[in-house]
Amino acid sequence: GDQVEQSPSALSLHEGTGSALRCNFTTTMRAVQWFRKNSRGSLINLFYLASGTKENGRLKSAFDSKERYSTLHIRDAQLEDSGTYFCAAEAAGNTGKLIFGLGTTLQVQP
Amino acid sequence: DTTVKQNPRYKLARVGKPVNLICSQTMNHDTMYWYQKKPNQAPKLLLFYYDKILNREADTFEKFQSSRPNNSFCSLYIGSAGLEYSAMYLCASSRVLLGGRFEQYFGPGTRLTVL
Numbered sequence: 001g002d003q004v005e006q007s008p009s010a011l012s013l014h015e016g017t018g019s020a021l022r023c024n025f026t027t028t029m030r031a032v033q034w035f036r037k038n039s040r041g042s043l044i045n046l047f048y049l050a051s052g053t054k055e056n057g058r059l060k061s062a063f064d065s066k067e068r069y070s071t072l073h074i075r076d077a078q079l080e081d082s083g084t085y086f087c088a089a090e091a092a093g094n095t096g097k098l099i100f101g102l103g104t105t106l107q108v109q110p
Numbered sequence: 111d112t113t114v115k116q117n118p119r120y121k122l123a124r125v126g127k128p129v130n131l132i133c134s135q136t137m138n139h140d141t142m143y144w145y146q147k148k149p150n151q152a153p154k155l156l157l158f159y160y161d162k163i164l165n166r167e168a169d170t171f172e173k174f175q176s177s178r179p180n181n182s183f184c185s186l187y188i189g190s191a192g193l194e195y196s197a198m199y200l201c202a203s204s205r206v207l208l209g210g211r212f213e214q215y216f217g218p219g220t221r222l223t224v225l
Contacts, residue, residue, distance in 0.1 A: 004152070030211070031211055033213065033214065035216070041198075041218060042216065042218040042219070043216040045215060050211055088153075090211070090212060095160075095165065096141055096143075096158070096204055096206075096212030097155050097158070098143075098202075098214060099152075100153045101152060102150075102152050103152070
């Protein structure tokens with residue numbers, strides 16, 4: 001079935017540095033969402049993309065449906081960025097069904 | 111307000127007993143979803159309501175029921191809980207956007223433990 005491969009599974013950054021998370025899709029997806037799980041366990045919406053790129057503060061995301069991937073770039077990482085990030089792709093069809101990656105656990109260190 | 115609420119946050123159930131989980135949203139979203147998440151696994155879609163139409167995933171078709179008495183509320187019902195139902199249950203809602211896109215907003219989840 002449709003799959004979302006998210007990498008890396010874990011990432012450690014020093015404050016002020018940056019990196020990218022990536023999700024590869026086994027099939028063509030219509031859109032992608034990126035979430036961050038907060039301290040209470042809730043999924044917080046970061047981005048929704050049907051194409052192109054979006055930027056919000058120190059976060060930037062890109063989605064290429066044809067090439068079957070999406071990325072989430074974090075720059076100037078801060079301690080409060082630590083947490084688990086999920087991508088979820090919207091499968092083809094008209095259901096809005098999301099297929100999740102397994103998540104990336106980010107640890108930002110001083 | 112993009113809040114999706116779930117009750118209860120934690121639920122303890124006995125094997126063989128029924129379980130009913132509640133979700134609500136006040137965003138007038140036309141679609142509400144239920145996902146199941148187990149440790150070290152990705153959230154998995156169980157079913158969703160588009161307006162009053164229920165759609166259940168093929169591999170969970172017989173295990174879960176749901177009702178949506180009005181636009182704001184949606185329940186997830188397990189008739190006879192088994193140990194394998196222990197998981198986090200996430201509710202989400204969305205509204206069809208221009209072009210048929212569906213940005214989903216998630217609730218905090220209900221952690222169900224079956225003993």
